[in-house]
Amino acid sequence: MDDTTPYDPNAEARWVPEPDKRPGRTAFQRDRARVLHSAAIRRLAGTTQVVAPLQSDFPRTRLTHSLECAQVGRELGAALGCDPDLVETGCLAHDIGHPPFGHTGEEALDQAARECGGFEGNAQSLRILTRLEPKRFAPADESPTRLAPRPGRSVGLNLTRAALDAATKYPWARGRHPADPSSTKYGVYGDDLPVFRWMRAGTPDGRKCFEATVMDWSDDVAYSTHDVEDGLQAGHIDPDALRSAEERAELFKIAERYAPDAAPAELAEALDRLQAQEWWPRSYDGSARARAGLKDLTSQLIGRFCLAAEQATRARYGPGRLTRYGAELVVPRPVRLECAVLKAVAVRYVMQRDEQAQLRSRQRIVIAELADALTRSAPHGLDPVFAAVHEEAEDDRAALRAVIDQIATLTDASALALHARLIRHR
DSSP states (O other), rough: OOOOOOOOHHHHOOOOOOOSTTTTHHHHHHHHHHHTTHHHHHGGGSSSSSSTTSSSOOOOBHHHHHHHHHHHHHHHHHHTTTHHHHHHHHHHHHTTTTTTTHHHHHHHHHHTTTTGGOOOHHHHHHHHHIIIIIIIIIOOOOOOOOOOOOOOOOTTTBBBBHHHTTTTOOOOOTTSSSSSSSSOOOOOOOOGGGHHHHHTTTSOTTOOOOHHHHHHHHHHHHHHHHHHHHHHHHOOOOOOGGGHHHHHHHHHHTTTTOOOOOOOOHHHHHHHHHHHTTOOOOOOOOOHHHHHHHHHHHHHHHHHHHHHHHHHHHHHOSOOOOTTOOOOOOOHHHHHHHHHHHHHHIIIIIIIIIIHHHHHHHHHHHHHHHHHHHHEEEEEHHHHHHHHHHHHHHSSHHHHHHHHHHTTTOOOOOOOHHHHHHHTOO
């Protein structure tokens, strides 16, 4: 696609064609509205980001993270020529498949779902958008074709091809990573391949669209900066500790997870650059001025990371409109390493605290016991939608997937409540 070409009808197509109810809106404005009005995104208000909801008065949840990611992505995408509503939709939807308890729940559900192909939050996002969030159904009287939905089945929110693609961080099935077949990251389950093939028709194999790369970097920027802000405000991160040689060594071991090709000396330079900025906090005492300083820290980091990506991408591709497969986001290595160091700070001082490790252990037990109890009792205990799917399942794998889908739709609080009810009456 030429970088000056607007989005074409192929990008704006929906799996099931439908007329616009109100002329004047763009296809991508409709997509954004559908995600914002969905039950699936409301559920994220009760789903763990880093600290579990209700553990403090103002925790960031998956919902607030998604909204913050969307704000970052909308502005960065617009600066590069993307449709801002399209990028915002991708950002809003990118975590919509995350289960209760965040990544801990994701890992536990992957174990529970091993007999039906596993669980991955990103693949679950596509499943929700194209199947589980009921809004549109395929006509029951049409003959199926290779890339069309099965007659009469739910097609979820029926978003455009470009919106689904923009929300897809890993455009491949399990074990099909283009560079690392052992990777645990993937974006589609086996039984959702029909819509995935429709979405990806005519695209380069394994390559993210430009809007998805903007979404992916916006996600990294949002959670790395906000997690550090939250850690500082909660008193878990001491800025002075980041100057200790011992602490820095431990920090860089963690940062290597996010930048495996970086040497400790290079990571040290990244942290040094951040600490040399006038807006980097030297201390935090909880005062109004200190809180304002934290907000400035977050603003400065987001601006630094996004402006670097915008300038590097423009330097490579020029001033034209960058969309779909006409470009790839360019993030300079020094900025990527700074982001990796921030992620490591949050992991070491917030996520690795003893009480958090104990909480995650309990959460894994809750998910495992929920999966066992619901599998034994199903279809009893399942919501009507998932009970019907379970009863219609053609084999044990499909029946187990209905149970997994049910658990994945829960908030942290509803998972705990259902667990208490089922285990008490077992």
